Amino acid sequence: MPSAYTSPLAEALAPGLLERFTRYVRIDSTAARERTQSPSTPGQLEVGRLLVDELLAAGLDDAALDDHGYVTATLPATIDGPAPVIGLVAHVDTSPDAPGAGVEPLVHRDYDGAPIALPRGGTVLDPADMPALARKAGHDLVTSSGDTLLGADDKAGVAEIMTAVAHLAAHPELPRPTLRICFTPDEEIGEGATLFDVARFGAFCAYTLDGSEVGELQEETFTAAQVRLTIDGVDIHPGFAKGKLVNAARLAARVVAALPADRLTPETTDGRDGFIHVYSISGDAQRTTVAAIVRDFDDDLLAEHVALLRRTAEEVVASEPRARLEVDVQAQYPNMRSHLAPFPEVTEAVRRAIRAEGLEPRTTVIRGGTDGSRLSAMGLPTPNVFTGGHEFHSVREWASLHDMAAAAATIVRLAQAWTEPDLAAAATSAARAA
Incomplete structure (x- = not known):
């Protein structure tokens, strides 16, 4: 019997999320190992142009792609009271550690818990070697065909933000603060924040959707x-x-x-x-x-x-x-821990959102980095949130649609959390102190 989604909202978001995700991963946006320009590869601009078109269609009238490959957009607030501007960030590039051209996403409905033999490259996803996979029986899984990476890092995050933002735009009755969205290039080679204009972005804090296991929240990196x-x-x-x-x-x-x-x-x-x-x-x-x-x-x-x-x-x-x-x-990039510590309300908001989605937050450390590492040091506190993807940077990469939908629903709930008076007041106080 298929596994239940974490909430009716997550279940409702899943079909559109899957359509977006499989559309995005088919575009080769592999970052170059050495960057001589931003973005380092033209495929990242192709993804960016597609995202701008979709954001404009959703009603975010200022959506734009700049010359360096950064996509930005604004979703206005639906509340009259004070609330901080909140950022949502993900990266469009994929890792050069595995082939990223010709990705053919495969959807495995109601996963039965057995090894998955992919049709190309002799790649086998074996739950005996992948504890996270063993826990996903009953989920709908997405993999590559076996000879490329999937691109869940970080097109899962991109698709989740896009799905949540489109849902919020279509439902103005849902309370939300002003949301600023940014999709960055070349994160995989450590350059995603290099040309990020924090002042122009204008957010009190942001969240990268670039983690892995469902419920995961990360506020510390290498x-x-x-x-x-x-x-x-x-x-x-x-x-x-x-x-x-x-x-x-x-x-x-x-x-x-x-x-x-x-x-x-x-x-x-x-x-x-x-x-x-x-x-x-x-x-x-x-x-x-x-x-x-x-x-x-x-x-x-x-x-x-x-x-x-x-x-x-x-x-x-x-x-x-x-x-x-x-x-x-x-x-x-730096460990973002010390830059997040003065702003406990930033992580408290996402903990509330994760709990509202029916999950228990799991605080872990990142044995790597995200755009949030550098953005936090640049004055934009930016913890990292789960996406539902696994086995990144390899042909074994896979993602759970159920968990991806939970991430998209968490974003919707995060927007509502930031309209709660105590968090809004804490953000106002922190901004004045800064």
């Missing part, structure tokens, strides 16, 4: 840095190399091999553990670059991880006096 180690050697014809060749590629391999293998790697850590993740080694005997991302919830520990990576490279390269090492460290 602090993130990227490290590039560039090693210059001395190249020469290998037939005449004795005593002359300094092989940068071999030195790079020694650096990576010297890093801890039993700790501080993504595959050996979880919870609040940080890591050093070497994700690319490229080059040749003359010059080789090792690229790594470094993550931790504690800023001091993050600095220690970066120092370990630097020290390891320096010690290896120092063994060959003719080699040279360059170390480039770039901050990527």
Whole structure:
């Protein structure tokens, strides 16, 4: 027997939500790994244009796509009393970690709890390996065909915001504050907030719809840095190399091999553990670059991880006096915890909304980042809310329509929560203090 939706509202929103979601994921909006312009790929503009058309059709007359790929729109308030302006944010790009072109979404109605063999790529979704999947028997699931990602990260969030906003626009009798909507580009490569104009957006706070498990609320992320180690050697014809060749590629391999293998790697850590993740080694005997991302919830520990990576490279390269090492460290995004702490009403509002949807809020940490990481540091407190998607950045990605509908319904209830007098008053007080 099919599993029940969390509420009649969620059930009513589900059909339109599914139509939007499957429409959006078919557009290839994979972010480029290196950005030379915003957005980094033209597919993101294609999604943006579609969203603007749909927002205009829903009655949001100021919907627009700017030259950098940001979609913005406003849904006016339906109440006369004081209430803060609230933002809703999701990103249109998908990860370059798995193929994103030619996505063919498949809908699996009333999932029976068995392994799902997808038709392409030999991909199998096995609940024995995916505890979250095992809990979704009776749900309607959406997957890719097996040789691409699905794009639930974050087109599930996009579809949920669009569905909720269209519902609110069609029902002016529902109480709501002014809502500001923004869909960002290139979040997957850490650039979603780079050209975000917080002042022009004009919201007291915002919420990213970019989480996973139903009921999830996240107000803490990794602090993130990227490290590039560039090693210059001395190249020469290998037939005449004795005593002359300094092989940068071999030195790079020694650096990576010297890093801890039993700790501080993504595959050996979880919870609040940080890591050093070497994700690319490229080059040749003359010059080789090792690229790594470094993550931790504690800023001091993050600095220690970066120092370990630097020290390891320096010690290896120092063994060959003719080699040279360059170390480039770039901050990527901060832990949003300290920026959200002064505004407890922001997370209280979404907790009320989740409970109103019949769920119990689950506060978790993000072993990654969202646009909210940087937006919070930029002065726009922005926690993260669930979407119902799972196994992101892979061909195993899937989403529960039941949980996606719960997320869309939660947005509707969040709008109502912000019209409650105590939250509105708290926001007014916080804004004055700021």
